[in-house]
Amino acid sequence: MNAKTKAFATVSLYGVPFSKMNMQETVNYLANAIETKTPHRVITGNPIMLMVGLENADFHRTLATADLVVPDGSGVVWAARRLNEPVKERVPGFDLMHELLKEGSLRSWSAYLLGATKEVIEAAKEKLSLQFPGVRFVGCRDGYFKDDEDEEVVAAIREANPDMLFVARSTMNQEPWIEKYQAQLGVPVVMGVGGSFDVVSGKLKRAPLIFRKAGMEWLYRLLQEPSRFGRMLVLPRFALKVIKDGDKVLKAGNPR
Numbered sequence: 001m002n003a004k005t006k007a008f009a010t011v012s013l014y015g016v017p018f019s020k021m022n023m024q025e026t027v028n029y030l031a032n033a034i035e036t037k038t039p040h041r042v043i044t045g046n047p048i049m050l051m052v053g054l055e056n057a058d059f060h061r062t063l064a065t066a067d068l069v070v071p072d073g074s075g076v077v078w079a080a081r082r083l084n085e086p087v088k089e090r091v092p093g094f095d096l097m098h099e100l101l102k103e104g105s106l107r108s109w110s111a112y113l114l115g116a117t118k119e120v121i122e123a124a125k126e127k128l129s130l131q132f133p134g135v136r137f138v139g140c141r142d143g144y145f146k147d148d149e150d151e152e153v154v155a156a157i158r159e160a161n162p163d164m165l166f167v168a169r170s171t172m173n174q175e176p177w178i179e180k181y182q183a184q185l186g187v188p189v190v191m192g193v194g195g196s197f198d199v200v201s202g203k204l205k206r207a208p209l210i211f212r213k214a215g216m217e218w219l220y221r222l223l224q225e226p227s228r229f230g231r232m233l234v235l236p237r238f239a240l241k242v243i244k245d246g247d248k249v250l251k252a253g254n255p256r
Contacts, residue, residue: 046073
């Protein structure tokens with residue numbers, strides 16, 4: 001599915017079509033994809049991804065061609081509002097994963113978890129299995145595998161035949177890997193979830209509600225992981241670029 005045939009409203013930020021759907025609409029949309037076995041590659045988009053895409057044409061293509069890009073980052077919500085093309089609400093990937101699992105628990109969907117360390121992914125699977133007893137967790141694997149192991153990983157997922165595949169790897173590995181193998185995987189909903197398994201497993205704490213409502217979840221994570229400081233410097237750069245570029249942000253393509 002490409003940007004011209006999407007069945008929902010979008011706002012294009014630097015050529016990447018962000019969904020304007022709220023959380024419930026997004027869940028309903030993806031539930032239909034699962035029930036109809038229609039493969040969807042879902043990206044939980046944020047300003048860091050957009051800025052990487054402006055410097056890396058291949059990564060930009062990966063973002064722009066996804067079947068669904070949800071506004072995960074508060075900076076995306078701010079940019080859309082500033083440009084008078086507001087999205088209905090922020091759709092955090094962590095919450096979207098949980099909402100899909102909640103729906104899946106009612107409908108007996110199956111899920112496969114891929115990414116993080118062996119200890120983290122196994123702990124996450126155990127906790128999610130208890131939280132969503134109606135979901136069939138048909139497999140899990142850590143994300144530390146080499147390129148020459150891709151075929152083995154894909155084969156295992158195909159054999160498990162899940163309705164949902166949640167992938168947690170590094171930004172420059174996660175989305176391109178999903179794009180490369182989407183057709184072979186044949187999973188109705190494949191979604192990158194970043195550091196979600198670290199939070200689910202208990203390795204990291206999620207930001208308190210007051211931080212999330214204020215759009216400052218990134219700050220709380222930075223306090224837990226100071227090593228992310230350099231990465232977070234991208235956020236003010238993004239804001240300044242949006243202010244400088246104005247309406248050019250909304251135009252298709254990959255402007256410099």
